[in-house]
Amino acid sequence: PPDGGVLLAEAAARDEAAARELLRGVAALVPGGRVRVVDRAGTVTAAAWQEFLEHEPREQAEQYYVRIPDVAALLDLLRPLLWQRLTAAGADPGGRDIVVSTFGAHYRIPVLPEGLGAVVTGGPMQGPRAVAGAGVAPDQLPALLFGPHGLKGLSRMRPDVYAARQELFHALFPPLTADVLSFYLPY
CATH class of the missing domain: 3.30.1050 (Nonspecific Lipid-transfer Protein; Chain A)
Incomplete structure (x- = not known):
């Protein structure tokens, strides 16, 4: 983003330890900068990042339009x-x-x-x-x-x-x- 921050979205991790390491790695890319995280309730990354987030998880479940051809x-x-x-x-x-x-x-x-x-x-x-x-x-x-x-x-x-x-x-x-x-x- 133009404000110099980093947006971390669509993240996935095998377990909470890997999710924390991912967040640390991304934060290291912008020392002293801001990392904005978009998380989804119920995912491994959301559970691992709760202590670092400044907001409550969204109550609305995310849904996508998916086509099934067969x-x-x-x-x-x-x-x-x-x-x-x-x-x-x-x-x-x-x-x-x-x-x-x-x-x-x-x-x-x-x-x-x-x-x-x-x-x-x-x-x-x-x-x-x-x-x-x-x-x-x-x-x-x-x-x-x-x-x-x-x-x-x-x-x-x-x-x-x-x-x-x-x-x-x-x-x-x-x-x-x-x-x-x-x-x-x-x-």
Whole structure:
């Protein structure tokens, strides 16, 4: 910035020690100068930098517009993670497939004894509750998969995001905090 300070944003670190070292390194670039930090609540860097910041963390969760060109391919890539979440939570799929409908199409993920099977794409499904599935407006699918609210939070904010088996789908789609590299700084 023209005032001679440095803006540190979109920072990510493996752990709090690395985050503190990153902040020290950036501050060393401008001895006696000012480092302005833009942090996101819930991230490793925000937790590590709290003692150095002059403000309270923002309450508003950050969200980004994300496009998913091939939902089935993405869900297929996420199967190992979804299986890990499912088993870690001890959520019982009850011998039924996992069904996620974006209303214009639906995605069925078979639950097998050793993991999740390949994603099968189907046509429009307006009532996914009838098959114990979840309904997610297509523009909210990225927020469900990558956002800070998870299914539980999104379903409170959006009537077009819901699930029949809430315990199962809350385990599959928890709130996530992550740093997203973008050209839009969160301030």
